[in-house]
Amino acid sequence: MLGEWEMRDLHRAAFDATYAWSWAEAMTKIAKGLADVNALFIYYSWNESSYPRDAMRMIYTSNHDQNAWEGTEYERYGPAREAAAVLSVVGEGIPMIYNGQEAGNARRLQFFEKDPIVWKDDEQGELFRRLFALKHAHPALWNGAWGGRMHAVVNSAPGKVLSFFRRVEGDTVFAVLNLSGEAQTATFTGAHHHGSYRDAFSGDAVTVDGATRFEMAPWSWRVLAT
Known part of the structure; x- marks a missing residue:
């Protein structure tokens, strides 16, 4: 059962899931250049330390209120839109798709009026299909205490x-996201993530070790899975 609120104690005796409004706020600020990755560290640290292990937080890049009053995901995220969608699925939480996102709806929908969505094939729909297939196939990405x-x-x-x-x-799933508008070179410290993977999007075999170096275009990502 989903509670449309962001309060830890709702999970005590009633709700399985609650809205992760703080995640959406942090990700929107990053997309607009008002915050950096540390805003997400704050959210994920708070979520892990304050919420029960089996609590499920609903992660989203659009919903009915935001689409109608604050703007579409295209308006709010701009070029960061796809990176935000990827993180919403491969990070912790239950990813939500709002009406029309899978059809690439770039229009604010009327809130209290009938406003039909133009359903069509769209590259964002294909992105979500691949992400959800990845999530279903890999227990590491499952929800709550199962993941x-x-x-x-x-x-x-x-x-x-x-x-x-x-x-x-x-x-194991290893994810790297450039959440900035500039190209970045990323090398990594530690060895817990080392191993043999497949790129979840290209299918290429990738070995991650101490010499691994990723050249990341603005707002790009790499998702590797065993």
Whole structure:
């Protein structure tokens, strides 16, 4: 059961999931250049320390209120839109798709009036299909206590690049996102994320070790899975 609020105690006896409004606020500020990756560290640290392990937080890049009153995801995220969508699925939480996102709806929908969506094939729909297939296939990305915690991987571009892995038993997903409008070069510290992977989008085999170096275009990402 979903509670349309962001309060830890709702999970005590009633609700399985609550809205992660703070995640959406942090990601929107990053997209607008008003914050950096540290805003997400604050959210994820608070979520892990304050909420029960089996609590599920609903992560989204658009919803009925935001689309109608604050702007579409295209308006609010600009070139950061796809990176935000990727993080909403591969990070901790239940990802939500609002009406028309899978059809690339770039229009503010009327809130209290019938306002039909133009349903069509769209590259964003294909992105979501691939992300959800990845989430279903990899237990590390499952929701709540069934999935793996996000473990930060220290990188050479702090504040600009978010890198982490999630792991459940033998299943690992390593994600690197350039959450800035400038190209970044990322190298990584530590060895817990090392291993043999497949790129979740290209299918290429990738070995991650101490010499790994990613050249990241603005607002780009790499998602690797075992």
